[in-house]
Amino acid sequence: MTSTMKHLGRACIAMISLATAGAAIAAPGAPDDPFPATYRPAASGPLALVGATVLTGTGAEIADATVLIASGKIEAVGAKLPVPEGYARVDGRGKWVTPGIIDAHSHLGVYPSPATPSHEDGNEAVSPNTAEVWAEHSVWPQDPKFRLARAGGVTSLMILPGSANLFGGRSVTLKNVPSVTTQGMKFPGAPYGLKIACGENPKRVYGGKGRSPATRMGNVAGYRKAWIDAADYVRRQDRWDAGGKAGDPPKRDLQLETLAGVLRGEILVQNHCYRADEMAVMIDVAREFGFKIRAFHHANEAFKIAPLLAKEDICVATWANSWGAKMESLDGIEENAPMIDAAGGCAIIHSDDGLLVQRLNQEAGIAMTAANHAGLSISRGEAIRWVTANPAKAMGIADKVGTLEPGKMADVVLWSANPFSVYALADRVWVDGVIQWDRSDPRYQRPSDFVVGQPGQEFAR
């Protein structure tokens, strides 16, 4: 297994190199990976899930399927496959199997439970541009919600800074495994994201402090000014590079380093943006400075520009049920994600919430049911992609997780029932082929240190 891991790691690096050919890979003097992932899956024996209905994450639904897992990877999926000798059998009859659920918008660990100022570390709300901060330095791995999310089938999450700032900082992608350190949860090889926020939040936070941005036009001026600085930073570095790296390298700047990473295509833009008109402006800003927006988050009005977002290949991470807290979310509808999907776009159901993260499967079910009621034709096989393959794409890890295709990491959920139903519970959850949740076995329900010895813990949540 370890050798396979290394192999995939190399494949991933190669892919990034291709994407960034012609640009300097890293800032001079910047280590490639100063806070490297230390997560290594434990060894696990080969496994066969037999007899369940499988939603593969590629769009297919296979009845009476067999899923073979070996060396922490998906080996094969198909109807009634023979089980090779030596594979532990898991009886899936009457149950359902999906890829591990992936939350493309989470604040677990940076806004942990209990909510106290002592560890509410998600918004560095002191300056509209804090591209220099990294969410992983705020994550508290003992947030009890990681375990609750595991019980909801969530195997990977993108942890983002909040939306107080125009540039909130870097996101980090985690595997949802128990760990004392954040590095021990980091998804090996996952690219970083940059959180950008549109609209009401930044202008309210900084307008309220009597400084810019106080308006939406102030927001956009703030983005453009920062990208001009970032482009200049890239040019200086490239010049130094092209000049044979003679003399002192340009001084590193953490803030510009992250923005430069976006311009070089290494860091993926994750853009909090509700209104359709603002999304269209952000697409123009991205074009002006030559980068891509990977996903619009929350995006309650995405359905109004579904064909544009499909054409631009920008994912939409949204909810079925949340709307109306602010003017910019007043037009939220249940069918937002399905309409993106129907237009050929990349639709994602995300949580942004410590309760909803436990039920992303149900939220997808609500959107699917509403859409089919409205006359769209969304299959279960397609809808499961909103919480598996599509978030993986937005997070830049679609080559590793999100579907049950051979060679992918064996992040798998065994559900007690149709996963879109309220009655579906995650019976078991595997991450890289290793059992990390078992509803009927306390050995695989490991609670966080925080709740150990606290009152009222003598049950599985």
Place this chain on the structure above:
Amino acid sequence: MIRLLAAALALAAAPAAAETVAITGGRVVTMGPAGEMERGTVVIRDGRIVAVGADIAVPADAKTVDATGKIVTPGLVATGTALGLIEVRSVETTDDRGTAATDFSAAFDAGYGLNPDSLLIPVARLGGITRAITTPAYKDRSDRELLFAGQAAAVALDGRAMLMKRGVAMVLDMGDAGAERAGGARAAELVALRALFAEVRDYKARRAAYDRGKTRDYTLSRADMDALIPVVEGRMPLLVSVNRAADIRDALALGREERLKLILESASEGWRVAGEIAAAGVPVLLTPVENTPASFEMLGATLTNAARLAAAGVIIAIEGNGNHREREMRYNAGNAAANGLDRKAALAAITINPARIFGLADRIGSLEAGKEGDVVIWDGDPLDTLARPTAIFIRGEAQPMTSRATELRDRYLSAIPPSANGETP
């Protein structure tokens, strides 16, 4: 879809009053003494249910609604909501849930200022919710501390004048929030409440003297004391938001000593003292999906709270996820069922139980002759994400199956190329 729309339009266009509707052929889950019938008929005349049963003759003048293959339930009753008092949370002028006035708290009455045209109402209604207990919220400011948020009101969600009954409960926070409001300690609130109730009793006995200025000074305004008289008399329930097991015990003790009628709300650690709550005959409103240890008073929060409370004999009502997200109430009930609550009990927790808890069971909450005509027809299990209502009646009137959200949806749906349906290019 066009057929559905046409049916919905036909229903919406039907005249409201003096009409007889017979819902036939569906599986009728009455939540009343008649229980459940595989194929039943519900007859509504002039806004009231006049007959429910398996062998009911359809009146000759009745407009028939075929519910074959569907499930027929009472309209759902939302608790812990502010429907009718809020539009956009961040827009102050649309938020009438509470007051920052310094001279009254208990007297604040959510039965005033209700807006039946609220955009939230059709959205909640499409989740099968036909009635609500509109509950005031605290609007705290640093220059005042209010113990009571005010009085809740029962409302109907058919777009007509909303108020069913005012003063169905007096709303109070205890635990963390109550302590903070009373000066920063739980004991401060418990002492203050006892003193206030004593004041109200004193005032009640000496109102004439009060009018002549012959009483000692009271802490509360006259309006607040008047509002609290039915509370100290045990006629109006005191709806106490509380979570920690120890705080629940304190609330129960307060109720016992002051002879109050209590309703507990939230009660995250209720399961730890479920026997005591049941013994006190106190019902609980809860959001069963609130299972994170979000604060130090909720360390024991669990998805099994609803099931454990019900097993101990506590009458529970299940709440939605708040105003704009009230339609999720039925899914919350479904999640309670998935975590151990009997499915029938889960449906009761969003129909007949809230009606009973707020003294409305003679009018709503079940399908029984004599009750108001709130009926929902579902295309599947009402607790499940996979089902939707196909028709909704309130006070006997078919409701439009649309909201502003569905109108926006339909406005943009046509821009999506049908060839792209479900395809990933």
